[in-house]
Amino acid sequence: MAPVTLKDVAKVAGVSYATVSRAVSGSPEISEQTRRRILKICKEMGYTPNSIARSMVKRCTNILGLIVPSLNNPFMSELTADLEIYARRRGYNLMVCNSSYDHDLELEVFSLLIGRQVDGVIMIPVGHEPYESLSALTAQVPTVFISENMQDYPENYVSVDNYRGMQIAAEYLYSLGHREILYFGARSDSKTHELRLGGYLSSCEKLGITPHVLRSSYSRSSREVGYTLAGEYFSKPHSETAILCSADMLAIGVKQAAYEAGIRIPKDISLMGFDNISFSALPEIDLTTINQPTQQMATSALDMLLDHIRDPEAETGRLILPPSLIERKSCRPLK
Amino acid sequence: MAPVTLKDVAKVAGVSYATVSRAVSGSPEISEQTRRRILKICKEMGYTPNSIARSMVKRCTNILGLIVPSLNNPFMSELTADLEIYARRRGYNLMVCNSSYDHDLELEVFSLLIGRQVDGVIMIPVGHEPYESLSALTAQVPTVFISENMQDYPENYVSVDNYRGMQIAAEYLYSLGHREILYFGARSDSKTHELRLGGYLSSCEKLGITPHVLRSSYSRSSREVGYTLAGEYFSKPHSETAILCSADMLAIGVKQAAYEAGIRIPKDISLMGFDNISFSALPEIDLTTINQPTQQMATSALDMLLDHIRDPEAETGRLILPPSLIERKSCRPLK
């Protein structure tokens, strides 16, 4: 059970362990002949390089930290999957940490990852700005955010254009004839949700309709939150003909509450989401929504991070990808 | 940007770096007075212990590897979330690797994780037994499987009782009056799916009905697989009154195909799943299914693994948890 090291194979091969190191790491300072001989012995002895020791001297681990609010939200778990697959192709492994939508925990795992000597961090921030204490952490390790324009951290992020996305959504509902549109969102102290709300509000102003906003006290965009909040909403009188949710998961919760309240979608009220998670495409859900190009976000965020790891002096980047309308059957035209 | 080390704080504090190490690691061989003094200096200088160096000498990393076929399946992403949260509480971080339902990739990332010196591995195997080459890997690091009774690896696993689960499902459908029940499953060369199929077959025999089995050529239990396979199925004549799927995601795909074929569930045909993912509870899906106690599976698997890490000679364990029927509205009594 004792692991076999460079020294062990060096002893067997009758060379110094520096030579073995060069053989396995593909250094040119070694003859093809001895390389093959040594590699054969390595295989026979079952040698696996100890990447911890390697990290020790090379001062890089090829490990990336990922901080994500939740894995129960398909938007995030699919993003995580894409990130992991793409990272591994580039030679990196992912250390995944769940912040559970907890601001303090988020910072705690961040410094934990720094102690782990990760080469970089990808973070989907919970929100709850300001993030004063975050700068002390981001100064220690290259970081990119998957979230638009973090306040105090205007650089190194990739995101969909949340502002424009909500404008598209509001304009779409307007074009269907809706004039009373409820914006239904998570607690909006994250820039992402602030921008989404802002896009909605700007459209209202441009279109000359009065905004109606209902916001959760939770930052969690979960089905449960949407369900309970919508339950309260439906139990009271309401004039809106459409509900625009800041996340598909919220919309799915709203739909569930509507169902139980006997309110039909889209007949009685129209419903829109934001994210375009895969479940929204199911015929039973069939949710009209705004697409986030998750795969492109994943690859771009990773490229951005790796660039910054290679050259810490590289100029900071930002990438805002275009959202797009996914028209399905949860909204109906209003006569 | 140069990280501050033990030596740096030792220099400032005017002590040897061994003393600083003792101060931060909470060793008793140091006076409370100097400990406080040193810890204060550590904080001032922004010292973070380098866990790589620590791992080097302690010969353990407090990192666990997790190999999962997919994160797009909510069953697995929720399991992953539970594992991560529970592991972190126990002082471990998770290195998550997606095997993408690829048998070779699965083995590849396993040895990659070994090179990473993980203290243990949790694996949700893809299947495709036999797993000859796996034993060489499991011999190198404590491993637990979340999958029942891996052939050749009869130990160290936690799972729901898949056999019994499918029996419960089949018996339930029988009790509703169904006599022609289609078993709709993923490619079944994994023990898990073999057992599920076995449970179905045994119930058929016991109940005196003839089994109907339709199996995918993919091991992936995804919505897409269920959708395309069911599409073909529905396009041909069929006599079954109920479909029993080996996974909720398959059932959701079947439901989608049924919808498009104009077949109503449960009116025209009853549908059951297996897993009880959270989406199955949505009123629009409302899928009758067999519950897997994921949270308990996560904690038990982790406990089992940690036990084995602490004492490699500990006797191997297995834990088979009881499945339970979750009755919803996707099945109807016949007449």
Next chain:
DNA sequence: ATAGATTACTCAAACGTTTACGGTACGATT
């Protein structure tokens, strides 16, 4: 044949910790 260049290897330091061992100082015990 000899100097210089090239090749293929060895030596040893370094990465940042932990920890067994040794040593010093001081209080307590006789």
Next chain:
DNA sequence: AATCGTACCGTAAACGTTTGAGTAATCTAT
């Protein structure tokens, strides 16, 4: 006052690898 014990801290080795500097052998050019 001599001895012992204890508490505290320093010294140095070790973990397994990479890599620059050094060295011996071989080759090329003169």
